[in-house]
Amino acid sequence: xxxxxxxxxxNHSIKSGVMRLTLTNFRNYPFLKINAQLCPIIITGxxxxxxxxxxxxxxxxxxxxxxxxxxxxxxxxxxxxxNESEYAPTEIALNTWAVSSTIARGEEEFDIGxxxxxxxxxxxxxxxIVKIDDTKISSQSELGKYFSAIxxxxxxxxLFRGGSQPRRSFLDRLVYAFDLEHAKRTANFEHLYKEWFxxxxxxxxxxxxxxxxxxxxxxLGVAIxxxxxxxxxxxxxxxxxxxxxxxxSVRLExxxxxxxxxxxxxxxxxxxxxxxSLKDQRKNVLYNDNIDGINRTDFKVFYRxxxxxxxxxxxxxxxxxxxxxxxxxxKSQTLHQGFAPVLLLDEVVAHLDDIKREALLEKIRDLxxxxxxxxxxxxxxQSLKNDALFFEVxxxxxxxx
Ligand SMILES: Nc1ncnc2c1ncn2[C@@H]1O[C@H](COP(=O)(O)OP(=O)(O)OP(=O)(O)O)[C@@H](O)[C@H]1O
Ligand SMILES: [Mg+2]
Numbered sequence: 001x002x003x004x005x006x007x008x009x010x011n012h013s014i015k016s017g018v019m020r021l022t023l024t025n026f027r028n029y030p031f032l033k034i035n036a037q038l039c040p041i042i043i044t045g046x047x048x049x050x051x052x053x054x055x056x057x058x059x060x061x062x063x064x065x066x067x068x069x070x071x072x073x074x075x076x077x078x079x080x081x082x083n084e085s086e087y088a089p090t091e092i093a094l095n096t097w098a099v100s101s102t103i104a105r106g107e108e109e110f111d112i113g114x115x116x117x118x119x120x121x122x123x124x125x126x127x128x129i130v131k132i133d134d135t136k137i138s139s140q141s142e143l144g145k146y147f148s149a150i151x152x153x154x155x156x157x158x159l160f161r162g163g164s165q166p167r168r169s170f171l172d173r174l175v176y177a178f179d180l181e182h183a184k185r186t187a188n189f190e191h192l193y194k195e196w197f198x199x200x201x202x203x204x205x206x207x208x209x210x211x212x213x214x215x216x217x218x219x220l221g222v223a224i225x226x227x228x229x230x231x232x233x234x235x236x237x238x239x240x241x242x243x244x245x246x247x248x249s250v251r252l253e254x255x256x257x258x259x260x261x262x263x264x265x266x267x268x269x270x271x272x273x274x275x276x277s278l279k280d281q282r283k284n285v286l287y288n289d290n291i292d293g294i295n296r297t298d299f300k301v302f303y304r305x306x307x308x309x310x311x312x313x314x315x316x317x318x319x320x321x322x323x324x325x326x327x328x329x330x331k332s333q334t335l336h337q338g339f340a341p342v343l344l345l346d347e348v349v350a351h352l353d354d355i356k357r358e359a360l361l362e363k364i365r366d367l368x369x370x371x372x373x374x375x376x377x378x379x380x381x382q383s384l385k386n387d388a389l390f391f392e393v394x395x396x397x398x399x400x401x
Contacts, residue, residue, distance in 0.1 A: 014106035016147075016339040017370030018058060024098045025077040027053040028396050037389055038104060040364055040371045044378040045393035051374035052153070054393070055344040057099045058372060059151055060114050060128070063140035063176060063183040067151045067344060069169075072116050072126050096126070103147050105339055110146050141176070141183040148177050148333065150326050151344035152319075157351070160310040160318055164298040171299040172224075174325075175231045177333050177341060182227050189220045193295060196278075200285040210282065218274035221294040222267050225258040228297070235325070238332045246359040247324040248317065249304040256297025301325070319351045323360060330367060340369035348373065349380055358383055 015038040023032040028050045043051050059067040076097045098115035111133050119125040130137050175182040196213040232252045243249050261270045281291050301310040310321050334340040349357045364371045365387050390401040
């Protein structure tokens with residue numbers, strides 16, 4: 001498909017996004033309601049006014065821990081007690097937090113809500129519940145049928161420099177959009193891994209139990225690795241055929257034992273290998289050594305034209321590489337699913353030069369999708385003044401400009 005055909009396809013895709021967002025006891029907001037439209041939405045305000053918190057709330061309409069990877073308890077609003085004393089204690093708002101929304105997709109509308117609920121058995125244990133049109137769903141992965149979001153945050157400026165875990169999570173979220181089961185598989189794998197790890201540490205020598213955990217981990221692990229490989233191949237092919245005119249062309253690679261083996265061997269054989277390798281690595285748990293497998297896979301990104309690994313690129317280049325990846329993902333997702341994901345772009349223009357910033361804003365407008373963009377400086381978005389909604393946050397409230 002050439003670029004013209006691609007653009008036509010994208011223009012005919014169904015628009016989707018958040019039409020209404022209501023926050024209750026969420027971070028700094030006792031109550032907040034935003035009526036939005038399916039267009040770029042620019043949220044500006046001074047530091048600490050609550051711009052990122054709004055994007056985080058939207059990210060809770062997807063599976064997982066949201067764009068900050070937060071603990072549920074940290075999201076609940078803390079209200080300082082009015083007290084003259086410098087070290088005033090803080091009080092947690094009595095009710096738990098909630099995010100509710102109306103999502104539009106073409107002619108259809110859905111109400112999606114999420115909140116925390118205390119466990120009946122143990123009130124100190126909280127979990128996130130999700131309702132779609134007032135019906136509680138059993139697995140968060142179902143959210144992907146109704147809503148999809150991709151985010152870029154300032155924390156991700158360090159994505160290429162630190163350990164591999166955030167890069168894996170970034171990739172896994174790209175996979176969820178195409179393969180709803182992936183969210184469930186990664187959550188189940190983590191759960192089994194913790195159980196296996198603790199069982200070995202506890203010294204209980206239950207070989208039968210351990211073998212059963214290893215078998216399940218191996219089969220889930222191979223499915224996770226296969227889905228990651230497929231996603232990387234899909235994005236690489238897309239980027240090769242649809243090179244961007246402004247943002248750099250990237251090459252994506254996976255560096256992982258199980259993913260590499262899948263290049264050479266049938267999945268069943270890799271599964272057997274993984275199961276035996278986990279058994280051999282039980283002693284590593286006891287010696288606190290690393291455990292090899294899909295939980296150590298690294299997601300590598302290269303600046304294609306410069307033959308440069310992303311970690312050696314400049315801050316602005318790294319941001320541009322991330323923009324390239326999410327634009328490719330958004331376009332391929334739109335073509336594949338018929339509706340575009342919502343983009344959550346927190347301070348995304350901060351490291352971009354004027355040309356790149358304007359190019360990004362133009363692309364967002366042309367992609368026909370909803371993008372929530374935060375910044376401390378509304379002046380930077382003049383070129384969108386006829387195409388976007390502008391909001392300002394102040395004193396825990398939001399005002400449309
Ligand atoms: N659980 C909580 N309860 C109450 N307030 C909170 C909670 N968690 C964070 N906050 C506060 O919310 C405020 C807004 O945070 P947020 O990160 O959304 O600001 P921001 O507008 O994005 O700022 P910046 O421009 O610096 O990125 C901060 O002052 C923060 O301390
Ligand atoms: Mg912020």
